[in-house]
Amino acid sequence: MDFKDYYQALGVERNATQDVIKRAYRKLARKYHPDVSKEPDAENRFKAVAEAHEALIDPERRAAYDDLARRREQAQARGQAFDPAPGWPGDYEFSGRGAEGRSAGGDDADFSDFFASLFGRAGRQAGGRGAGARPTGHGPGADHHARIDIAFEDTYRGADHTISLRHAVLDPQGHATMQQRQIEVHIPKGVRPGQHLRLAGQGEPGEGGAPAGDLYLEIAFRPHAHFRIDGADLWFDLPVSPWEAALGASVNAPTPEGEVQLSIPAGSVAGRKLRLKGRGLPGKQPGDLYAVLQIALPSADSDAARAAYTALAAAFPQHDPRRALEGRTP
Amino acid sequence: MNAMPMSRVVFDAVVVEEDCSFTFIQLCQACHTSGAQMRSLVDEGILQPQGEGPGDWLFDGEAMRTARMALRLTRELQFGLEAAALVLDLLAQNEALRSRLRREGRL
Numbered sequence: 003m004d005f006k007d008y009y010q011a012l013g014v015e016r017n018a019t020q021d022v023i024k025r026a027y028r029k030l031a032r033k034y035h036p037d038v039s040k041e042p043d044a045e046n047r048f049k050a051v052a053e054a055h056e057a058l059i060d061p062e063r064r065a066a067y068d069d070l071a072r073r074r075e076q077a078q079a080r081g082q083a084f085d086p087a088p089g090w091p092g093d094y095e096f097s098g099r100g101a102e103g104r105s106a107g108g109d110d111a112d113f114s115d116f117f118a119s120l121f122g123r124a125g126r127q128a129g130g131r132g133a134g135a136r137p138t139g140h141g142p143g144a145d146h147h148a149r150i151d152i153a154f155e156d157t158y159r160g161a162d163h164t165i166s167l168r169h170a171v172l173d174p175q176g177h178a179t180m181q182q183r184q185i186e187v188h189i190p191k192g193v194r195p196g197q198h199l200r201l202a203g204q205g206e207p208g209e210g211g212a213p214a215g216d217l218y219l220e221i222a223f224r225p226h227a228h229f230r231i232d233g234a235d236l237w238f239d240l241p242v243s244p245w246e247a248a249l250g251a252s253v254n255a256p257t258p259e260g261e262v263q264l265s266i267p268a269g270s271v272a273g274r275k276l277r278l279k280g281r282g283l284p285g286k287q288p289g290d291l292y293a294v295l296q297i298a299l300p301s302a303d304s305d306a307a308r309a310a311y312t313a314l315a316a317a318f319p320q321h322d323p324r325r326a327l328e329g330r331t332p
Numbered sequence: 333m334n335a336m337p338m339s340r341v342v343f344d345a346v347v348v349e350e351d352c353s354f355t356f357i358q359l360c361q362a363c364h365t366s367g368a369q370m371r372s373l374v375d376e377g378i379l380q381p382q383g384e385g386p387g388d389w390l391f392d393g394e395a396m397r398t399a400r401m402a403l404r405l406t407r408e409l410q411f412g413l414e415a416a417a418l419v420l421d422l423l424a425q426n427e428a429l430r431s432r433l434r435r436e437g438r439l
Contacts, residue, residue: 031409037401038423052408145362147400162342186342198396199345200352218348218362218396230434237435286350294437 005074005084006116008054008067016068020059027055053113063121070120115180143206143215150219152189154226157283158258160191165219187219192285195223195231228256234289235282241298242266255293257281264293272297349393356386363399370399376413378402378420 009016012026034041034048041047058064074084150165164186171181187201198218205215223231230237240255250268254261257278264276274295282289302308322328346352354362360370371386373379379399381389391399398420405416433439 028410035405035409037404038419048408142361144364187345188342190345190347193347196397197350198348198393200348201343201345204343216362219345230437232431232435235435237437239437292435 004114004116005071006050006053006057006114008057011050011054012058020061023055023058027051027059031055049113053117056113057117057121066120118180119177141209142212143208145215145218146205147218147220149222151222151224152193154223154229155258156189157191157193157223161189163187163189167217185217189221192283192288193221194234194283194285195221197221229258231283234285234287235292236289237292237294239296240264240276240293241296242270244297244299247271247295247297257291266295270295347393348396352393352396354391354393354395356381356389356391359391359395359399362396363403365399365403369403372413373399373402376417378413378417 009018012018012023012030014022014026018026030051031048033039034044034051036045036048039048056063057067077084146167146169148165148167150163152161152163155161156163164184166182166184168180168182171179173179185201185204187199189199193199198220201217201219203214204217207214228238236258238256240253242251242253245251246253246266247270248268250270251266252263253266255264255278259281262278262281264278266276272295276293276295278291278293280288281291300307302311356367356370360367363370367386370379374381374389379391379395381391381395383389401423402413402416402420405411405419406413411419430439
């Protein structure tokens with residue numbers, strides 16, 4: 003199990019006060035919060051920061067962590083591999099009192115095995131993870147949330163997807179261990195990025211015969227090489243040659259459901275948008291597909307090509323592409 | 333790790349934003365929050381259910397995403413509800429602008 007350097011994660015010194023830790027956490031949390039951040043890998047960065055804060059902001063947990071870190075350093079100084087056994091993590095006990103951590107919207111997205119091993123159940127409860135409404139005793143199971151990445155094509159065909167979910171399970175001694183389960187889900191046709199799927203009864207089991215919670219899956223799409231998604235609409239750049247744009251042409255254009263013939267109207271300019279109605283993402287209200295024309299100039303890299311450009315120039319003596327700029331120079 | 337089940341079971345899913353609505357209690361459960369907290373999201377105008385009072389309230393499928401985001405902002409960044417509401421509005425504006433850039437292939 004990898005040792006986590008929580009002080010490094012927050013960018014603070016080992017002897018930082020609780021106030022310094024709190025300030026460092028808040029600043030980094032705003033920077034990497036997945037709802038607001040556009041930083042690369044924001045979600046994992048946020049989790050690391052939240053986990054570090056959760057571990058260090060509570061004095062009992064921080065003391066246990068510091069002790070572990072010190073023993074690890076001593077072992078390394080002796081040139082030994084660090085082995086916290088025997089007894090670890092049972093060496094540490096936590097009252098759960100005085101915990102200040104308010105973290106990180108875990109649900110199924112949990113802290114590391116390292117955190118769970120060190121702090122176990124006490125760490126989880128004291129930290130208020132899963133936020134509040136966890137049923138106690140008898141009652142329906144909690145709803146779970148997770149996120150899945152699907153291929154762009156899945157929404158066109160509908161697809162069966164195997165997903166792996168990790169969730170914490172408490173043993174009778176109250177230690178949390180991470181378990182993984184796999185379920186297969188049918189991705190319905192027409193689902194869009196940011197939408198959620200609900201799988202009834204696939205959340206936490208109920209207690210005392212009460213119904214299980216539901217599982218919610220947030221859908222994200224893996225990026226596509228050609229198509230850009232905007233709501234239900236798709237956009238892509240369609241390169242055409244200058245003569246196709248000027249004279250009109252019928253060209254092959256890709257759509258997610260295969261190639262189609264697309265008419266380029268005569269007199270098209272770069273940036274012209276051609277709409278293929280209903281060829282965007284499927285659904286009750288299918289989106290549209292937009293081709294944005296790009297004029298691809300052939301390079302003048304042969305005598306014949308240079309002659310052709312020269313002839314073109316001769317054919318358009320009046321053509322002044324910079325007319326709009328005339329008289330505007332200072 | 334659990335063993336894979338022998339028989340292959342494929343679960344059907346429904347799209348929350350299109351096919352689901354939530355009662356007050358269902359939304360609280362889906363968002364792991366208390367009735368009081370959920371009420372405050374309504375009072376702040378972050379959620380706009382149909383119906384007269386909590387017993388009648390019906391939330392559309394988009395409400396879960398909005399509520400969860402607002403709750404994350406209050407819980408994880410310690411925002412007040414007014415600030416969370418403002419951030420949600422700004423994020424929506426930001427998304428509209430990013431969406432224009434995405435259409436033009438500049439993002």
